Amino acid sequence: MPRAPSNSRPRKNPDDPPRKNTKIDDALRERLIQSIFIMGMSVGETARRFGCHTSTIQSVIRVFEETGRMTSLPRGGNRKRALGDEQVEWVATQIDLQPELTIERMCALLSDRWNMSVPMSTLSRYITSLRAGYRLEPLEVRHIATTTDHSDNGSSTINDANGGSSSSGGSGSGSGSGSSSSSTINTLDPTRAAVRQAWANNLRQKHGSMADFCFVSITEFDAHTGHRVRALRGALSAKHQANSLHRSLVGAALTTTTTTTATTKSGSHPILLVAMDKTGIMCSEVNLKPAGLVKTVQNFFLKKLVPLLTAAPPGIVAVDSEWFPHMNQEVRQALEKAGQTVLTFPSDNRPDLNAAHAAFRHVKLFVRLCDSQLDSLLALPRHMEAALEKVTQEKAQEWIAEADRTLVSAAQGQPATTQVQVPPVQMQDTSTQAQVPPVQVPATTAQIQVPIIPGQAYVDLEQNLEMLRQMLAT
Structure with missing residues (x-):
């Protein structure tokens, strides 16, 4: 049997896990560099002398020639934890005392007590991890036979004055306490009401009204197929209440009952994009299988909306603040080149100020009445396009006028309730x-x-x- 080269890596035990990298301390790294550049030894001689692989020595030499660094860089695992043990214990105590707290409210309490900003996704990860020993539970589990929605379905969400939310179940077969439930009520706390009022006053001083705005609504759907579904995507909290993490991004959950199994099968995530002004629906798109949010939004603006706005006089394009980050620099520059100014709505008051969301509600109603039990998502675009074709100029002006009345109420400091x-x-x-x-x-x-x-x-x-x-x- 031929003898293996002296500079070859020793054969591993098949039971040992694969090594991802070769650990070399700084002292050995310095000796390897000295033997090559000072003593003039070759790579093979250095490998035989120090018992290292030739590729390892070549990597050390390459790093030294490019950066002049003779020490290794620290690897992962050295990042500072977002929450310490004391904060995690405090969060667990608050969950035990107030199980109805939402993730959003918990982040606000952390900010007030510890003067630290913790994202809701980070706090959710800590709660579901072993550090806290808790898990997020769905708002409800219902048997589905129709199209359910995240904003005004059978389970109403009431945002309390503390920024949290509570829920009253509808009459679905899975759960519910009565035959009907109330529509969404939004009671703003003083801080949010002040922000809303300042935003509304500033808009009225600059533009007067929103009659000439171009409203853009981007609604992401969450499609499931099965006998049971975990209620609302993002409707989770430390115990059983609604999580505000995806409160505005997810518009509706299209669900059908095709089997009698108890498993939940997640489907694609269709997206509905609508641009509307006082003349009616300008353009729309139903994307059943978007490649990515940024790419989908970019194609909608650049290929459909911007060409229409180029021929129009300068104006305002109003979008939701949650979707503004998905408009990349190319989209913003194209809108500016077309003479349009991008305006974002307050994140907590998007549905009542953005008139284009009334078009989404119209589409949602039409889909439910036409096909309450969708056999396939392939039928969804046909129903949505038919619904958008029925939006008249008078209806669009009515929705914009309603948004203007809401703007006046917001400027007067009134909460976002419908009278x-x-x-x-x-x-x-x-x-x-x-x-x-x-x-x-x-x-x-x-x-x-x-x-x-x-x-x-x-x-x-x-x-x-x-x-x-x-x-x-x-």
Whole structure:
């Protein structure tokens, strides 16, 4: 059997794990360099003398020639931990005392107590790790047979004054406490209300209104197929409440029931992009399998929206603050070249100020009414495109006017709640055979909690009044 070269690496034991790198201390590294450059020894002679592999010596020589460095660089594992043991213990205590705390609220408490900024993703990772011994749980688990949505589905989300959120389950077959639930209520804390008011006043001073804006809505879907689904993507917290990490990025979860298994199968992530102004829908795109968010947004702006805006007079393009980072420098330069200025909405008040989200609600309603049980995601673009074609100029102007009214309320410091004029309703008691004279309900301006029936959605409150009158009459 031929003898192996003296400078070859010794044969490894098959049971040993593979070595990723050769560890050489700084003293040996310096001796290797001296033997090559001072003593004039060859690489093979140096390898036989010090028992190192020739590739290792060549790597040391190359680094020395390029950088002049004779010491090794520190490898991973030396980064400072975002949370120390004391902070982790404090987080665990807060979870035990207040299990309804959201991730967003926990980050705010950490900032107030320890004067440190911790991202929600980092805190979620600590909670789910062994350091804290807790896990994030879904808001609810429901049996799905229709299209469910993250913003105004059967489970309403109420943002409290502390920045957290609580939830009331709908009447889904998986869970729920009643036959109906209220629509989303957004009660701002003083700090957020002040930010919202300052933003609205600044916009009104510069532009007056949003009547001539171009609104852009980018909604990401979360598609699942199976008998059960983990409710809402991102709707997680330390125990059972909604997590605000993906509160605005995820618009809806399209789900169908095709099997009776209890497993959850994640699908693709379709994206709906809509650009709308006072003339109606300017352009739109339904992307079932986006290659990436940045690439998808870039193609939509550069290939569809920017050519339309180039021929238009200078104006404002209003987008959501969550999606602004996905607009790369090329997109921003193209918009500026077209004479357009990019405006971002406040992150906490995106749905009520961005008029293009009303177009998404219109599409969502149309899809549910046309095909409540989607057999395949391939049918989704057809329904969405048909819904967008039905958006008239009058409807677009109505949505923009509603956003302008919300802007005025925000400038006055009012919370983001929807007030509607309730028409007189004839109410009659049908529980007995006795004739009871009808009760006249005076018209008042009040906050109406619009019931949401599972499997249905509504475009806006005006279209709910007829159903509301029927419910009150019975």
